[in-house]
Amino acid sequence: MPVKLSVKRLHADAVLPSLGHPESAGCDLYAAKDDFVAAHGKAVIPTGIAIELPAGTYGRVANRSSMSVRNHIQVAAGVIDPGYTGEIGVVLFNHSSKDYMIRKHDRVAQLILESFQTPTVVEVDELGPSARGDQGFGSTGS
Numbered sequence: 001m002p003v004k005l006s007v008k009r010l011h012a013d014a015v016l017p018s019l020g021h022p023e024s025a026g027c028d029l030y031a032a033k034d035d036f037v038a039a040h041g042k043a044v045i046p047t048g049i050a051i052e053l054p055a056g057t058y059g060r061v062a063n064r065s066s067m068s069v070r071n072h073i074q075v076a077a078g079v080i081d082p083g084y085t086g087e088i089g090v091v092l093f094n095h096s097s098k099d100y101m102i103r104k105h106d107r108v109a110q111l112i113l114e115s116f117q118t119p120t121v122v123e124v125d126e127l128g129p130s131a132r133g134d135q136g137f138g139s140t141g142s
């Protein structure tokens with residue numbers, strides 16, 4: 001049974017999220033207007049859409065690898081809570097020394113639906129045994 005993502009346009013000409021490729025994990029998100037991310041700066045790019053997520057999922061706004069590799073642009077923040085019905089904003093950091101120009105309807109990120117759990121937090125005195133234990137931060141070698 002295909003999962004349904006309900007999308008509401010907040011601007012008449014907003015572009016709906018779409019799979020760039022049938023085997024993509026995420027739906028591309030589109031800029032609602034011309035915009036830019038200043039060199040070494042950040043911007044919140046409006047998408048002109050709001051969504052209703054399928055039960056048990058949250059939305060993760062993720063990088064388009066092409067923008068990272070070619071232009072040093074990286075998505076930050078990126079958690080769309082279930083129940084959030086406001087406009088989806090894409091937070092972009094520009095790690096380069098050149099302003100990054102965005103044209104209306106450019107693809108600026110992708111939205112991935114992920115399952116999540118809402119645990120009851122329980123304080124304990126000891127954690128269960130594991131092979132790794134407390135070894136982290138490169139402990140398995142370079």
Ligand SMILES: O=c1ccn([C@H]2C[C@H](O)[C@@H](COP(=O)(O)OP(=O)(O)OP(=O)(O)O)O2)c(=O)[nH]1
Nearest residue numbers: 061076077078079080081084087088089090091
């Ligand atoms: O990249 C993002 C991140 C967040 N949001 C929206 C949807 C999300 O549900 C809401 C709140 O985000 P988050 O929970 O990360 O923000 P917070 O800083 O913890 O603030 P809040 O007190 O609103 O939860 O903002 C976006 O549109 N784009």
